[in-house]
């Protein structure tokens with residue numbers, strides 16, 4: 001099953017799903033999943049929660065969270081004049097969702113929805129990671145179980161003046177994989193076709209989710225997976241909501257391609273690095289599409 005742009009993957013496909021996932025990661029680094037098992041009510045209820053939390057007064061959204069890459073609130077004008085986001089850093093660690101909910105005065109109902117939704121997205125990420133590893137002929141991605149991740153609620157406040165401008169600048173995601181619930185009505189997400197360089201619209205399909213491969217995914221796969229470049233454009237004067245789970249990299253271990261993916265024909269492309277150090281470097285050097293990875297490039301083997 002294929003759309004005009006990025007592939008559409010059926011998570012219940014009984015015929016070679018791991019291989020199809022690998023192909024989509026290699027050719028695009030971006031695809032949509034259907035039959036992912038997350039009830040549409042969980043998705044729609046989370047969207048309502050997201051909208052109401054981002055409608056809270058600035059003081060509550062901001063709280064006393066210190067600025068930096070893991071900060072809770074990204075106000076407009078930092079990344080773009082239209083964009084604002086709320087983050088739960090290390091979402092799967094004990095108490096992270098509860099702490100966030102307490103800080104933003106979430107109701108018990110909102111708390112329940114955020115927990116249910118974020119856990120469902122993390123389960124899907126783990127399932128996808130395991131299947132990708134299988135598709136590459138690896139034993140599985142055990143370590144994925146405990147990988148740090150960030151849950152992010154995005155709101156684009158578009159006005160008539162913003163039509164035609166950029167809501168989120170061109171970037172790749174820094175981590176291994178991103179699960180994105182894009183707005184099911186308001187389009188705007190665009191990805192770069194790595195073969196042609198063309199920008200391709202990823203138009204909404206209600207009930208489905210978008211998967212992106214990030215910089216860590218590219219490094220981990222020894223360059224096989226594409227860390228897809230993408231941006232969000234404003235097409236309409238309205239509010240656009242999206243919700244993302246970014247799964248970063250191994251906890252307490254360095255990011256590196258498994259030895260099974262390295263041989264004389266496929267030499268190791270990157271030296272191992274610590275994800276948090278990379279994230280800070282990406283931030284401090286202003287390299288939104290993974291340019292800072294060049295600093296970790298492995299030396300080319302010397303011909304004897």
Ligand SMILES: O=C(O)CCC(=O)C(=O)O
Nearest residue numbers: 154168182189232242244
């Ligand atoms: O809002 C979207 O559809 C995409 C957002 C995104 O790319 C991101 O948060 O990294």
Ligand SMILES: [Fe+2]
Nearest residue numbers: 171172173230
């Ligand atoms: Fe992104």
